[in-house]
Amino acid sequence: MPNPTAAVLVIGDEILSGRTREANAHHLAGELTRVGIDLAEIRVVPDDHEVIVAALNALRERYTHVFTSGGIGPTHDDITADAVAAAFGVGIDVRADARALLEEALAGRGATPTADQLRMARIPDGATLIVNGVSGAPGFSIGNVHVMAGVPSIFVAMLDALLPTLAAGVPIRSREVRFDVGEGRVAAQLRQLAGELPQLTVGSYPFTDGDLRGTNVVVRGTDEALLEDAVARLEAVRATLQGPPGFSAGRGA
Amino acid sequence: MPNPTAAVLVIGDEILSGRTREANAHHLAGELTRVGIDLAEIRVVPDDHEVIVAALNALRERYTHVFTSGGIGPTHDDITADAVAAAFGVGIDVRADARALLEEALAGRGATPTADQLRMARIPDGATLIVNGVSGAPGFSIGNVHVMAGVPSIFVAMLDALLPTLAAGVPIRSREVRFDVGEGRVAAQLRQLAGELPQLTVGSYPFTDGDLRGTNVVVRGTDEALLEDAVARLEAVRATLQGPPGFSAGRGA
Numbered sequence: 001m002p003n004p005t006a007a008v009l010v011i012g013d014e015i016l017s018g019r020t021r022e023a024n025a026h027h028l029a030g031e032l033t034r035v036g037i038d039l040a041e042i043r044v045v046p047d048d049h050e051v052i053v054a055a056l057n058a059l060r061e062r063y064t065h066v067f068t069s070g071g072i073g074p075t076h077d078d079i080t081a082d083a084v085a086a087a088f089g090v091g092i093d094v095r096a097d098a099r100a101l102l103e104e105a106l107a108g109r110g111a112t113p114t115a116d117q118l119r120m121a122r123i124p125d126g127a128t129l130i131v132n133g134v135s136g137a138p139g140f141s142i143g144n145v146h147v148m149a150g151v152p153s154i155f156v157a158m159l160d161a162l163l164p165t166l167a168a169g170v171p172i173r174s175r176e177v178r179f180d181v182g183e184g185r186v187a188a189q190l191r192q193l194a195g196e197l198p199q200l201t202v203g204s205y206p207f208t209d210g211d212l213r214g215t216n217v218v219v220r221g222t223d224e225a226l227l228e229d230a231v232a233r234l235e236a237v238r239a240t241l242q243g244p245p246g247f248s249a250g251r252g253a
Numbered sequence: 254m255p256n257p258t259a260a261v262l263v264i265g266d267e268i269l270s271g272r273t274r275e276a277n278a279h280h281l282a283g284e285l286t287r288v289g290i291d292l293a294e295i296r297v298v299p300d301d302h303e304v305i306v307a308a309l310n311a312l313r314e315r316y317t318h319v320f321t322s323g324g325i326g327p328t329h330d331d332i333t334a335d336a337v338a339a340a341f342g343v344g345i346d347v348r349a350d351a352r353a354l355l356e357e358a359l360a361g362r363g364a365t366p367t368a369d370q371l372r373m374a375r376i377p378d379g380a381t382l383i384v385n386g387v388s389g390a391p392g393f394s395i396g397n398v399h400v401m402a403g404v405p406s407i408f409v410a411m412l413d414a415l416l417p418t419l420a421a422g423v424p425i426r427s428r429e430v431r432f433d434v435g436e437g438r439v440a441a442q443l444r445q446l447a448g449e450l451p452q453l454t455v456g457s458y459p460f461t462d463g464d465l466r467g468t469n470v471v472v473r474g475t476d477e478a479l480l481e482d483a484v485a486r487l488e489a490v491r492a493t494l495q496g497p498p499g500f501s502a503g504r505g506a
Contacts (some may be wrong), residue, residue: 013454016295017292017425018282018286020458022279029270030271033270041296042268042269044296073459075439075440076455116437194329202330220266
């Protein structure tokens with residue numbers, strides 16, 4: 001059975017304006033790889049109701065899971081929960097269990113929720129809550145859409161709570177082999193390897209290290225023995241190209 | 254006249270697996286903001302021909318410009334140029350001017366292009382080249398699609414070459430006002446401000462600084478006087494909430 005698939009929808013003008021460097025998609029990508037859910041798309045959209053609704057409906061139809069990041073705080077620009085309700089065609093209102101979580105967290109800081117803070121307890125009908133151990137206000141899942149905060153520490157905590165509840169796939173493992181030659185000098189051999197081991201993906205990532213042009217080759221797949229086979233073949237190729245490790249680093253384009 | 258719009262399409266399995274942290278979209282976002290082109294969408298897709306073609310066709314129809322990042326190197330997993338040709342329904346082959354640029358760069362390193370390196374001189378029919386002062390192999394523009402390298406130093410260099418050739422819009426300016434109170438304590442005032450100044454966008458970004466919960470408020474727009482007006486109003490709100498700057502930082506949710 002193929003692995004579950006996923007997309008992440010990042011919601012926020014601040015990413016698109018260049019003010020903020022997005023961080024949650026990278027964290028999510030690593031965590032999903034670990035549990036065997038294949039992240040197939042990352043999409044970043046602005047704080048625009050219609051755009052969010054359209055993106056949600058496109059993504060939730062295409063992938064097993066859609067994770068969202070951002071737009072669930074107390075201010076006027078936090079419009080994700082309403083967009084999710086609209087995408088699913090359900091109502092949304094303050095819900096007692098969400099309100100209780102919020103009140104409990106605020107009580108710990110000697111406060112009670114303002115009207116604006118109560119917006120964070122508005123949950124689409126039929127959703128289940130995702131607990132937020134950092135600041136109280138919960139995320140939620142509805143259908144295959146999982147709605148989480150944009151603040152990285154809260155996103156991480158919500159994902160930690162959510163991920164064990166999702167059906168895992170077969171973890172994708174990877175091995176990396178470093179070549180101290182440029183991509184151009186190893187491209188033919190990689191093409192051949194990729195053709196011979198179609199169950200693996202073979203990625204080639206150039207790097208520079210001072211004057212050295214090198215290539216990191218990453219093989220990915222679920223079959224440990226095949227990965228070891230690929231690494232052995234890559235090491236054999238490397239031996240023909242650059243001599244013993246550490247002896248004489250070839251230089252090339 | 255509204256500003257030109259743009260999307261960036263990042264192509265690469267390594268981003269979606271969590272191996273590599275994407276960097277080019279953030280740089281592009283800042284540069285586009287500077288010249289008044291509104292970045293409206295970031296999309297990351299895998300090294301998959303059909304997926305890339307579909308994304309290109311969706312994005313190039315919707316936005317003034319589409320910038321791509323990644324997949325134009327010499328190895329088997331570099332499939333962007335062919336996908337772009339397919340999306341436009343044009344042919345693609347090694348082109349003399351691109352080949353000359355590549356040969357010149359390699360000659361500087363005492364080398365001539367291998368068959369795999371020559372793949373980097375394959376240019377869709379009708380495209381114009383984007384020079385690459387870092388490693389020689391050019392990017393290209395076809396229609397409203399601008400195809401650039403994924404290696405950040407090369408992406409930056411190509412964008413520096415490309416951006417002055419595109420019609421600029423009215424730069425979006427922004428001002429930031431820091432509140433040493435949480436979002437919940439300033440949400441009502443921000444909602445009011447956003448309603449009174451519909452020509453601006455008002456963004457609210459919570460932060461923590463040790464025990465302090467604070468809120469950075471960012472106003473964005475093209476009209477300098479309106480931005481100054483907004484800042485004055487925000488500073489007035491701040492004075493009512495937290496006293497003189499540096500005197501007594503309010504704490505709140």
